[in-house]
Amino acid sequence: MEVMEGLVLNRQFAIEFLIQLGLFLASFMVMKLLVFKPLMELIHIREHKTHGLKEEAEEAKKKAGQLKSDYENFIKTEHKKTALWLDEEKKKISEEETKLVQAARDQAAQKLEEIRKQIDTEVSQVRNELTPMISDFSSRIASKLVGKTVKISGVDVGVKKNLNNRPVVQG
Numbered sequence: 001m002e003v004m005e006g007l008v009l010n011r012q013f014a015i016e017f018l019i020q021l022g023l024f025l026a027s028f029m030v031m032k033l034l035v036f037k038p039l040m041e042l043i044h045i046r047e048h049k050t051h052g053l054k055e056e057a058e059e060a061k062k063k064a065g066q067l068k069s070d071y072e073n074f075i076k077t078e079h080k081k082t083a084l085w086l087d088e089e090k091k092k093i094s095e096e097e098t099k100l101v102q103a104a105r106d107q108a109a110q111k112l113e114e115i116r117k118q119i120d121t122e123v124s125q126v127r128n129e130l131t132p133m134i135s136d137f138s139s140r141i142a143s144k145l146v147g148k149t150v151k152i153s154g155v156d157v158g159v160k161k162n163l164n165n166r167p168v169v170q171g
Contacts, residue, residue, distance in 0.1 A: 135152050142150040
């Protein structure tokens with residue numbers, strides 16, 4: 001009887017075991033579809049995003065480095081262009097300044113020459129007006145020095161030449 005009981009118990013155990021195994025497998029399949037698969041997909045997506053973001057960050061760093069070097073090269077080039085342009089403009093300004101200064105000097109020299117001519121003309125006119133008075137003034141000066149009335153008639157030709165040859169304005 002004991003053997004029979006053992007077989008019945010074994011049979012009952014086997015049935016229970018098969019039922020529990022079936023329930024476990026059914027639960028496992030349901031859990032696999034509803035929980036494990038979505039959870040694994042989320043984990044996989046998260047890993048992909050993390051690695052993807054790291055890769056994107058590395059690419060962004062490389063791109064930023066490249067953009068920085070491009071920018072620095074661009075700035076260097078623009079500084080050189082600006083320096084060249086500035087030098088050209090300084091040269092143009094210097095040339096223009098030289099032209100203006102030379103024109104002002106020429107104009108000043110021309111006006112100075114005109115003024116000298118005008119002064120020479122006026123001096124000649126005044127000499128011509130005063131030359132006849134030389135003998136009268138000479139007579140008066142001599143009379144005062146000597147104490148007697150002295151009459152000087154006419155002016156010596158050498159004195160007239162000496163007066164006319166003197167430069168009026170010296171430059």
